[in-house]
Amino acid sequence: MIRDLVDFDHLPDYSVTFDTDSDMVTFHNRGTMLIAPSVTAWEGRLDPEAYHDARSAAPGWDVHLLEREWRSWLSDNEIEPKHPTRHFIKFCKSWYERHENP
Template sequence: MALIEALDRLEGTRIRTNIITGDEEQIDGFGLIDASSIRRKHGLDGRLLWCEVKLSDWVFNAIRAHEVLTLHRDYFRLRKPIERRVYELARKHCGQQDSWRIGLGLLLKKSGSQSPEKRFRQMIRHLAEHDHLPDYSVSFNAETDVVTFTNRGSMSAALPSSSWSGPLDPEVYHEAREAAPSWDVHYLESEWRNWCGREEIAPKAPERHFLRFCKSWYEKRGRA
Protein backbone atom coordinates (compact mmCIF):
# COMPACT_ATOMS: atom_id res chain seq x y z
CA MET A 1 0.00 0.00 0.00
CA ALA A 2 2.86 2.38 0.75
CA LEU A 3 4.14 2.04 -2.82
CA ILE A 4 0.69 2.67 -4.27
CA GLU A 5 0.22 5.75 -2.09
CA ALA A 6 3.64 7.07 -3.12
CA LEU A 7 2.83 6.60 -6.81
CA ASP A 8 -0.56 8.29 -6.30
CA ARG A 9 1.21 11.32 -4.81
CA LEU A 10 3.66 11.47 -7.71
CA GLU A 11 0.91 11.17 -10.31
CA GLY A 12 -1.11 13.84 -8.52
CA THR A 13 1.77 16.31 -8.31
CA ARG A 14 1.41 19.01 -10.94
CA ILE A 15 3.89 21.74 -11.88
CA ARG A 16 3.02 24.94 -13.72
CA THR A 17 5.57 27.26 -15.28
CA ASN A 18 5.47 30.35 -17.48
CA ILE A 19 7.63 31.92 -20.18
CA ILE A 20 7.21 35.63 -21.00
CA THR A 21 8.19 36.80 -24.48
CA GLY A 22 7.50 40.46 -25.23
CA ASP A 23 3.85 41.11 -24.43
CA GLU A 24 2.88 37.43 -24.49
CA GLU A 25 3.01 34.83 -21.74
CA GLN A 26 2.97 31.05 -22.23
CA ILE A 27 1.84 28.93 -19.27
CA ASP A 28 2.49 25.18 -19.28
CA GLY A 29 1.42 22.52 -16.80
CA PHE A 30 2.75 18.99 -16.45
CA GLY A 31 3.05 16.13 -13.96
CA LEU A 32 6.09 14.37 -12.59
CA ILE A 33 5.01 10.99 -13.96
CA ASP A 34 2.45 10.14 -16.64
CA ALA A 35 1.51 6.61 -15.61
CA SER A 36 2.48 3.68 -13.40
CA SER A 37 1.82 -0.06 -13.35
CA ILE A 38 2.31 -2.59 -10.53
CA ARG A 39 2.10 -6.37 -10.65
CA ARG A 40 2.12 -8.38 -7.43
CA LYS A 41 1.02 -11.72 -6.04
CA HIS A 42 -2.64 -11.85 -5.12
CA GLY A 43 -3.49 -12.83 -1.57
CA LEU A 44 -2.00 -12.36 1.88
CA ASP A 45 1.56 -12.43 0.61
CA GLY A 46 1.11 -9.57 -1.84
CA ARG A 47 4.73 -9.90 -2.97
CA LEU A 48 5.76 -7.28 -5.53
CA LEU A 49 6.68 -8.79 -8.91
CA TRP A 50 7.50 -5.62 -10.80
CA CYS A 51 6.74 -1.93 -10.99
CA GLU A 52 6.85 0.26 -14.09
CA VAL A 53 6.79 4.05 -14.05
CA LYS A 54 6.49 6.28 -17.11
CA LEU A 55 8.16 9.64 -16.56
CA SER A 56 6.68 12.79 -18.04
CA ASP A 57 8.52 14.24 -21.04
CA TRP A 58 9.62 17.22 -18.94
CA VAL A 59 11.24 15.06 -16.25
CA PHE A 60 12.83 12.74 -18.81
CA ASN A 61 14.30 15.64 -20.82
CA ALA A 62 15.60 17.29 -17.65
CA ILE A 63 17.39 14.08 -16.63
CA ARG A 64 18.79 13.56 -20.11
CA ALA A 65 20.12 17.14 -20.20
CA HIS A 66 21.64 16.80 -16.70
CA GLU A 67 19.38 19.57 -15.36
CA VAL A 68 18.28 17.68 -12.24
CA LEU A 69 19.76 18.71 -8.90
CA THR A 70 21.50 15.85 -7.09
CA LEU A 71 20.80 15.12 -3.42
CA HIS A 72 22.94 13.55 -0.72
CA ARG A 73 21.76 10.01 0.11
CA ASP A 74 21.30 11.03 3.77
CA TYR A 75 18.65 13.49 2.61
CA PHE A 76 16.19 10.59 2.73
CA ARG A 77 17.08 9.97 6.38
CA LEU A 78 15.95 13.43 7.46
CA ARG A 79 12.77 12.86 9.45
CA LYS A 80 11.20 16.30 9.39
CA PRO A 81 9.77 17.81 6.19
CA ILE A 82 11.17 21.24 7.12
CA GLU A 83 14.68 19.77 7.37
CA ARG A 84 14.37 18.27 3.90
CA ARG A 85 13.05 21.55 2.50
CA VAL A 86 15.86 23.57 4.10
CA TYR A 87 18.40 21.16 2.65
CA GLU A 88 16.84 21.53 -0.81
CA LEU A 89 17.16 25.32 -0.56
CA ALA A 90 20.76 25.09 0.61
CA ARG A 91 21.60 22.64 -2.18
CA LYS A 92 20.08 24.98 -4.76
CA HIS A 93 21.40 28.34 -3.54
CA CYS A 94 24.71 27.36 -1.89
CA GLY A 95 25.63 24.48 -4.16
CA GLN A 96 29.42 24.15 -4.35
CA GLN A 97 30.03 27.64 -2.87
CA ASP A 98 31.83 27.95 0.46
CA SER A 99 28.80 29.44 2.19
CA TRP A 100 25.39 31.04 1.76
CA ARG A 101 23.68 33.54 4.08
CA ILE A 102 19.97 34.34 4.17
CA GLY A 103 17.63 36.19 6.49
CA LEU A 104 15.25 34.09 8.56
CA GLY A 105 12.16 35.78 7.13
CA LEU A 106 13.20 35.18 3.54
CA LEU A 107 14.13 31.56 4.32
CA LEU A 108 10.68 31.09 5.83
CA LYS A 109 9.10 32.50 2.67
CA LYS A 110 11.21 30.32 0.37
CA SER A 111 10.47 27.20 2.41
CA GLY A 112 6.72 27.57 1.95
CA SER A 113 6.21 26.68 5.62
CA GLN A 114 2.92 27.75 7.18
CA SER A 115 4.48 27.96 10.65
CA PRO A 116 4.59 31.37 12.33
CA GLU A 117 8.03 32.99 12.32
CA LYS A 118 8.49 32.35 16.05
CA ARG A 119 8.00 28.60 15.57
CA PHE A 120 10.15 28.58 12.42
CA ARG A 121 12.95 30.32 14.35
CA GLN A 122 12.84 27.55 16.95
CA MET A 123 13.08 24.88 14.24
CA ILE A 124 16.08 26.58 12.62
CA ARG A 125 17.77 27.02 16.00
CA HIS A 126 17.23 23.32 16.71
CA LEU A 127 18.64 22.41 13.31
CA ALA A 128 21.71 24.55 13.94
CA GLU A 129 22.29 23.09 17.41
CA HIS A 130 22.16 19.48 16.21
CA ASP A 131 23.96 20.28 12.93
CA HIS A 132 23.03 17.06 11.13
CA LEU A 133 22.10 18.47 7.71
CA PRO A 134 23.92 16.64 4.87
CA ASP A 135 26.54 18.58 2.87
CA TYR A 136 26.06 21.84 4.83
CA SER A 137 26.69 23.00 8.37
CA VAL A 138 24.01 25.38 9.68
CA SER A 139 24.55 28.30 12.04
CA PHE A 140 21.97 30.82 13.23
CA ASN A 141 22.64 34.33 14.53
CA ALA A 142 19.70 35.14 16.80
CA GLU A 143 20.66 38.84 17.03
CA THR A 144 20.54 39.46 13.28
CA ASP A 145 18.14 36.63 12.37
CA VAL A 146 20.60 35.43 9.71
CA VAL A 147 21.05 31.77 8.82
CA THR A 148 24.40 30.69 7.37
CA PHE A 149 25.00 27.46 5.46
CA THR A 150 28.64 26.38 5.22
CA ASN A 151 29.76 23.77 2.71
CA ARG A 152 31.13 20.69 4.48
CA GLY A 153 33.12 19.70 1.38
CA SER A 154 31.33 16.34 1.22
CA MET A 155 30.25 16.79 -2.40
CA SER A 156 32.56 15.85 -5.23
CA ALA A 157 34.50 18.87 -6.41
CA ALA A 158 33.09 20.59 -9.45
CA LEU A 159 35.11 20.38 -12.59
CA PRO A 160 36.55 23.67 -13.89
CA SER A 161 34.64 25.55 -16.56
CA SER A 162 37.05 24.12 -19.12
CA SER A 163 36.17 20.50 -18.20
CA TRP A 164 35.36 20.04 -21.88
CA SER A 165 37.49 22.38 -23.98
CA GLY A 166 37.36 20.75 -27.40
CA PRO A 167 36.16 22.69 -30.46
CA LEU A 168 32.63 22.40 -31.77
CA ASP A 169 31.87 21.52 -35.35
CA PRO A 170 31.40 24.89 -37.14
CA GLU A 171 28.17 23.59 -38.71
CA VAL A 172 26.53 23.42 -35.29
CA TYR A 173 26.41 27.21 -34.95
CA HIS A 174 23.84 27.48 -37.75
CA GLU A 175 21.58 24.98 -35.98
CA ALA A 176 22.17 26.82 -32.69
CA ARG A 177 20.91 30.06 -34.26
CA GLU A 178 17.73 28.25 -35.29
CA ALA A 179 17.33 26.72 -31.81
CA ALA A 180 17.77 30.09 -30.08
CA PRO A 181 16.92 32.88 -32.56
CA SER A 182 18.17 36.38 -31.70
CA TRP A 183 20.77 35.06 -29.24
CA ASP A 184 24.55 35.32 -29.81
CA VAL A 185 25.60 31.69 -30.27
CA HIS A 186 29.12 32.36 -29.00
CA TYR A 187 27.67 33.80 -25.80
CA LEU A 188 25.49 30.69 -25.48
CA GLU A 189 28.54 28.51 -26.08
CA SER A 190 30.36 30.26 -23.23
CA GLU A 191 27.35 29.80 -20.92
CA TRP A 192 27.10 26.14 -21.95
CA ARG A 193 30.79 25.44 -21.25
CA ASN A 194 30.59 27.16 -17.85
CA TRP A 195 27.43 25.22 -16.99
CA CYS A 196 29.08 21.93 -17.98
CA GLY A 197 31.94 22.76 -15.62
CA ARG A 198 29.69 23.65 -12.70
CA GLU A 199 27.56 20.53 -13.15
CA GLU A 200 30.53 18.21 -13.72
CA ILE A 201 29.38 17.28 -17.23
CA ALA A 202 31.71 15.96 -19.93
CA PRO A 203 29.33 15.45 -22.90
CA LYS A 204 29.96 12.44 -25.12
CA ALA A 205 28.20 14.13 -28.04
CA PRO A 206 29.01 17.83 -27.44
CA GLU A 207 27.26 19.20 -30.54
CA ARG A 208 23.94 17.54 -29.69
CA HIS A 209 24.36 18.52 -26.04
CA PHE A 210 25.04 22.15 -26.98
CA LEU A 211 21.96 22.27 -29.22
CA ARG A 212 19.75 20.91 -26.43
CA PHE A 213 21.20 23.60 -24.16
CA CYS A 214 20.37 26.31 -26.72
CA LYS A 215 16.83 25.01 -27.15
CA SER A 216 16.28 24.88 -23.39
CA TRP A 217 17.78 28.37 -22.98
CA TYR A 218 15.37 29.81 -25.55
CA GLU A 219 12.36 28.01 -24.10
CA LYS A 220 13.09 29.47 -20.66
CA ARG A 221 14.05 33.03 -21.72
CA GLY A 222 12.51 33.70 -25.10
CA ARG A 223 14.13 36.18 -27.50
CA ALA A 224 17.16 38.21 -26.46
Protein backbone atom coordinates in the same frame (compact mmCIF):
# COMPACT_ATOMS: atom_id res chain seq x y z
CA MET B 1 39.76 37.76 23.90
CA ILE B 2 42.72 36.41 21.86
CA ARG B 3 44.12 34.76 24.96
CA ASP B 4 40.79 32.96 25.37
CA LEU B 5 41.13 31.58 21.84
CA VAL B 6 44.62 30.33 22.68
CA ASP B 7 43.62 28.89 26.07
CA PHE B 8 40.44 27.12 24.99
CA ASP B 9 41.66 26.00 21.53
CA HIS B 10 38.07 25.62 20.38
CA LEU B 11 38.32 26.62 16.72
CA PRO B 12 37.64 23.45 14.72
CA ASP B 13 39.84 24.22 11.71
CA TYR B 14 42.62 26.31 13.28
CA SER B 15 44.86 26.35 16.31
CA VAL B 16 45.93 29.73 17.67
CA THR B 17 49.20 30.73 19.29
CA PHE B 18 50.09 34.04 20.87
CA ASP B 19 53.69 35.18 21.23
CA THR B 20 53.80 37.66 24.11
CA ASP B 21 57.33 38.82 23.28
CA SER B 22 56.43 39.98 19.78
CA ASP B 23 52.73 40.54 20.59
CA MET B 24 51.82 38.40 17.57
CA VAL B 25 48.90 36.04 17.00
CA THR B 26 49.37 33.12 14.61
CA PHE B 27 46.62 30.91 13.21
CA HIS B 28 47.63 27.40 12.10
CA ASN B 29 45.44 25.44 9.72
CA ARG B 30 44.72 22.01 11.20
CA GLY B 31 44.15 20.55 7.74
CA THR B 32 40.66 19.34 8.62
CA MET B 33 38.84 20.94 5.70
CA LEU B 34 38.35 18.93 2.54
CA ILE B 35 39.84 20.37 -0.60
CA ALA B 36 37.20 20.92 -3.25
CA PRO B 37 38.05 19.11 -6.47
CA SER B 38 38.92 21.44 -9.28
CA VAL B 39 36.40 21.34 -12.06
CA THR B 40 37.45 22.29 -15.53
CA ALA B 41 35.12 23.18 -18.31
CA TRP B 42 34.87 20.94 -21.33
CA GLU B 43 37.61 22.22 -23.63
CA GLY B 44 36.76 20.45 -26.86
CA ARG B 45 35.80 22.19 -30.08
CA LEU B 46 32.32 22.24 -31.51
CA ASP B 47 31.61 21.38 -35.12
CA PRO B 48 31.30 24.67 -37.06
CA GLU B 49 27.86 23.54 -38.22
CA ALA B 50 26.77 23.59 -34.56
CA TYR B 51 26.76 27.38 -34.58
CA HIS B 52 24.37 27.44 -37.54
CA ASP B 53 22.08 24.95 -35.79
CA ALA B 54 22.33 26.96 -32.56
CA ARG B 55 21.14 30.10 -34.38
CA SER B 56 18.09 28.15 -35.54
CA ALA B 57 17.47 26.72 -32.06
CA ALA B 58 17.76 30.11 -30.32
CA PRO B 59 16.96 32.83 -32.87
CA GLY B 60 18.21 36.27 -31.93
CA TRP B 61 20.72 35.02 -29.35
CA ASP B 62 24.47 35.38 -29.76
CA VAL B 63 25.67 31.80 -30.23
CA HIS B 64 29.04 32.59 -28.67
CA LEU B 65 27.33 33.86 -25.53
CA LEU B 66 25.28 30.66 -25.48
CA GLU B 67 28.43 28.61 -25.91
CA ARG B 68 30.05 30.35 -22.92
CA GLU B 69 26.90 29.75 -20.85
CA TRP B 70 26.84 26.10 -21.93
CA ARG B 71 30.50 25.56 -21.08
CA SER B 72 30.02 27.24 -17.72
CA TRP B 73 26.98 25.05 -17.05
CA LEU B 74 28.97 21.93 -18.00
CA SER B 75 31.72 22.94 -15.59
CA ASP B 76 29.35 23.82 -12.74
CA ASN B 77 27.57 20.48 -13.08
CA GLU B 78 30.71 18.45 -13.83
CA ILE B 79 29.33 17.19 -17.13
CA GLU B 80 31.48 15.70 -19.88
CA PRO B 81 29.23 15.57 -22.99
CA LYS B 82 29.39 12.39 -25.05
CA HIS B 83 27.92 14.13 -28.10
CA PRO B 84 28.91 17.78 -27.62
CA THR B 85 27.23 19.20 -30.73
CA ARG B 86 23.87 17.60 -29.96
CA HIS B 87 24.24 18.55 -26.31
CA PHE B 88 24.97 22.18 -27.20
CA ILE B 89 22.01 22.42 -29.59
CA LYS B 90 19.69 20.97 -26.94
CA PHE B 91 21.06 23.49 -24.43
CA CYS B 92 20.32 26.30 -26.91
CA LYS B 93 16.74 25.07 -27.40
CA SER B 94 16.20 24.91 -23.64
CA TRP B 95 17.77 28.35 -23.20
CA TYR B 96 15.41 29.81 -25.81
CA GLU B 97 12.38 28.18 -24.18
CA ARG B 98 13.31 29.71 -20.82
CA HIS B 99 14.52 33.12 -21.99
CA GLU B 100 12.86 33.58 -25.41
CA ASN B 101 14.02 36.72 -27.20
CA PRO B 102 17.13 38.54 -26.02
